[in-house]
Amino acid sequence: MSEEKNNFPKEKLFSPKNKRLLSDPIGKDNPITVQVLGVCSVLAVTVQLKASLVLAIAVVAVMGLANVIISLLRHGIPPRIRIIVQLTVIASLVILVDQVLEAFVYDVSRQLSVFVGLIITNCIIMGRLEAFALHNKVWPSFLDGIGNAAGYGSVLLLVGAIRELLGSGSLMGYQVIPNFVYNFGYVDNGLMILPPMALITVGVIIWIQRHRDRALVDVS
Amino acid sequence: MSNRYVFMYASVMVIVVALVLSTAATLLRPLQEKNMRIEKMQNILSTIEISASKGEAIELFEQYITQTKVLNHVGEEIEGDAFEVDLQDENRKPVEERQLPLYIADVDGELFYVVPVRGNGLWGAIWGYLSFRGDLTTIAGANFDHASETPGLGAEISDAPFENQFVGKKIFDESGEFEPVVVVKGGAPSDDEHAVDAISGGTITSNGVTAMIRNGLEVYLPYFKKQKTS
Numbered sequence: 001m002s003e004e005k006n007n008f009p010k011e012k013l014f015s016p017k018n019k020r021l022l023s024d025p026i027g028k029d030n031p032i033t034v035q036v037l038g039v040c041s042v043l044a045v046t047v048q049l050k051a052s053l054v055l056a057i058a059v060v061a062v063m064g065l066a067n068v069i070i071s072l073l074r075h076g077i078p079p080r081i082r083i084i085v086q087l088t089v090i091a092s093l094v095i096l097v098d099q100v101l102e103a104f105v106y107d108v109s110r111q112l113s114v115f116v117g118l119i120i121t122n123c124i125i126m127g128r129l130e131a132f133a134l135h136n137k138v139w140p141s142f143l144d145g146i147g148n149a150a151g152y153g154s155v156l157l158l159v160g161a162i163r164e165l166l167g168s169g170s171l172m173g174y175q176v177i178p179n180f181v182y183n184f185g186y187v188d189n190g191l192m193i194l195p196p197m198a199l200i201t202v203g204v205i206i207w208i209q210r211h212r213d214r215a216l217v218d219v220s
Numbered sequence: 221m222s223n224r225y226v227f228m229y230a231s232v233m234v235i236v237v238a239l240v241l242s243t244a245a246t247l248l249r250p251l252q253e254k255n256m257r258i259e260k261m262q263n264i265l266s267t268i269e270i271s272a273s274k275g276e277a278i279e280l281f282e283q284y285i286t287q288t289k290v291l292n293h294v295g296e297e298i299e300g301d302a303f304e305v306d307l308q309d310e311n312r313k314p315v316e317e318r319q320l321p322l323y324i325a326d327v328d329g330e331l332f333y334v335v336p337v338r339g340n341g342l343w344g345a346i347w348g349y350l351s352f353r354g355d356l357t358t359i360a361g362a363n364f365d366h367a368s369e370t371p372g373l374g375a376e377i378s379d380a381p382f383e384n385q386f387v388g389k390k391i392f393d394e395s396g397e398f399e400p401v402v403v404v405k406g407g408a409p410s411d412d413e414h415a416v417d418a419i420s421g422g423t424i425t426s427n428g429v430t431a432m433i434r435n436g437l438e439v440y441l442p443y444f445k446k447q448k449t450s
Binding site for chain 1: 225226229230233234237240241244245248251252255256259365371372373420421
């Protein structure tokens with residue numbers, strides 16, 4: 001999170017610089033696998049793919065909006081209480097998301113209720129507000145928010161898919177490992193359902209990513 | 221920036237946030253309440269093996285649930301709307317003052333008695349519905365739900381494999397004494413009519429289910445016994 005700080009772009013909406021705001025966090029500046037932020041919620045929600053998906057969407061919404069709001073307010077926020085202001089903005093958005101889910105997709109919200117609340121504690125969101133939205137214009141802040149949330153979400157989905165597939169033999173709740181495999185003695189790995197395996201899965205993803213992109217290895 | 225500005229800023233922010241959130245909560249309230257009512261109907265119907273989609277729930281509920289009653293602790297019917305009774309409030313009252321809701325379903329001529337129960341899991345409330353056949357002893361179906369149990373562990377109480385274990389279990393022993401179904405860690409013997417398997421890694425939730433069933437049914441015993449003798 002170093003280079004973006006000095007961006008004050010006056011260029012087109014999707015200039016190369018702005019595109020990088022969107023794409024970097026998904027790959028080589030991923031909040032989870034490179035910056036190792038927000039790992040806590042990855043451990044908690046990735047037992048099933050569906051919960052991961054809805055949480056990823058909710059985080060995209062909260063993070064995009066929070067970055068925009070803080071960026072709009074950035075000249076007025078008193079520095080001494082800026083953390084409180086950020087937290088208030090995030091908490092209000094999360095409550096709104098929670099209420100909207102409860103009103104329109106009740107079943108999903110029942111599955112997720114605790115986790116939606118936990119978005120507030122997601123360190124990535126506050127990290128981006130503090131590091132980016134406070135110093136940048138609205139549009140780049142929006143892109144940065146969406147990009148980081150997407151980077152977070154993509155890891156969430158990947159871990160969720162791996163854990164549900166190996167732990168329950170299903171994806172999105174549908175059984176994908178056919179019955180004859182079970183008849184041969186295959187057993188779902190109960191360990192995959194437990195939080196420690198999320199940590200190990202994330203670790204393996206980080207390992208693979210660093211193996212493929214050597215430039216990341218020296219980042220401290 | 222002066223302290224005055226900081227205080228003003230914080231106050232205005234709090235007022236704006238409060239306005240936005242309370243407006244949203246008020247506007248969405250009717251939708252949320254409707255969803256909760258429909259879910260409650262679906263849960264009650266599922267204990268008598270009728271799966272209702274969101275759209276059909278109200279219609280099917282009216283069709284099958286032919287009577288609703290509110291009982292007191294000695295099993296007499298009292299005034300009230302069973303569907304509106306909030307078990308969370310009732311469980312805080314002394315037994316003598318509690319209102320006990322009971323739903324009676326008629327499925328093709330066979331009567332089912334549906335009793336709501338509520339208790340505590342590991343992280344928060346758990347609740348459910350148990351339906352009994354006409355003998356008021358054999359469980360015909362069970363439906364459980366929870367506020368915030370651990371997904372994959374305690375939360376499995378709301379999944380079909382756990383709920384289906386209750387079908388055919390009995391809550392009275394042969395001499396007619398109350399012996400509710402208990403959730404047994406390490407597996408229940410398959411011929412035990414009063415026990416089901418617990419959930420691995422969900423011991424506290426499982427124990428919560430045992431306690432919930434015992435406490436929840438105990439208060440209905442006077443009514444059950446009265447019905448059985450009549």
